[in-house]
Amino acid sequence: MSRFALVDCNNFYVSCERMFNPSLEGRPVVVLSNNDGCAVARSNEAKALGIGMGAPVFTLAETLRRHNVACFSSNYALYGDMSRRVILTLGELVPDLEVYSIDESFLDLSSFREKDVPGLCGTIVTTVKRNTGIPVSVGVGPTKTLSKVAAGMAKKHPCLGGVCDVTDERWRERALAATPVGKVWGVGRRFEKFLKMRGIDTALDLARADRVMVKKRMGINGTRLLDELSGISCYPLETNPPAQKGVGVSRTFAAGIDDRRALCEALSTYAERAAEKLRTEELRAGLMEVSAMSNRFQRDTFYYNTAVVRFPAPTSDASEMIKGALSAFDGIYRENVPFKKLGIHLRELSPESEQQLLLFDAVDRDRSASLMKALDAVNTAMGKRTLGYASSGLSEPKAWRTRFNHKSPSYTTCWDDILRVF
DNA sequence: TCTGGGGTCCTAGGACCC
């Protein structure tokens, strides 16, 4: 029988902040989204105050002040590096690993003897904590979905020591009965509402629900979900993740912007960034979609539009991307609309190695490739945006700049920010 | 005043073809 483990970092972003700032232990801590807009990670103390996932900061002002909650802007450099360290540690402990997200990895434990599993899981918890400072929960079960349920149990009940195994039928039933249906992997807000209306409140109810009804409303993933909850594995471990399908860069502005020049600067910056992402993945894009919207919370005046550009040949050249983005934006820009968010999405990605040559190409591909190589080399060696395009704006400060008013130092990725011990 | 970003997959419906 298959056996999976899910290793889930506890309150990951908060744990990263605490690792370099131990005075945060025991204090309520939240980490905010871009623009310091929403709470996207909360310490247990913050959760206990009723601060919900994704809660807008302006609705929390009173709670944050009254309970002296520590707030941090997202520090992606720090979290990305800490995630890498956790994954490295896991890789030393188990052979088969699927990195599922920045703070979760699935492990295939099928090759381990049953009696060795508890010891291994305990070792994972202590080793990751010792090597990285990050506390993790480990859930074990015969399917990925059940290992997620188990990890939820491990997190909720500290008495379990961070590990919960639901391989055994009786434990599985208890865990499923204690898991609200909305917490099940694959059940989002809509499906939760639908299921609850039919009296399906827990994961156990769902496991026993009518298959036809679930198939009809939730599609093929619904029946897979029922199988997974019953111990029939539908999702194997993906050790070699499939190629990425798209690349996106989008940002919300702190306030609405109608100045065309500023908007073009922002869009140009996103195009540069998107092209850079492509190049690090050694990919090229055949198509770009530019999107622009006003404040989506003002429904009566809401404006949203997209425009698509097809490149003559797949490309990752920044200047081609910028030109494409700005010309597409021409078609969707509206005067006097306060734009709140612009974005660029690249699709139809293909590996650099599979490049098709055009018979009549307006772009000198060799020249472009060496220019991008030089650009990336400078920015890697000397810091992001040391070298960039004038169309992305030269003057500071920029009205469209994302707000990060509470950012901690990049302790592990920036020499100037390295922790000093006196 | 203030409410993120980056992804994936599935499905239904229309266009088109034979």
Next chain:
DNA sequence: TCTGGGGTCCTAGGACCC
């Protein structure tokens, strides 16, 4: 008077994940 069926491809929208 009377007007099929099946397959493929594409896209938009909706659902989900962290």
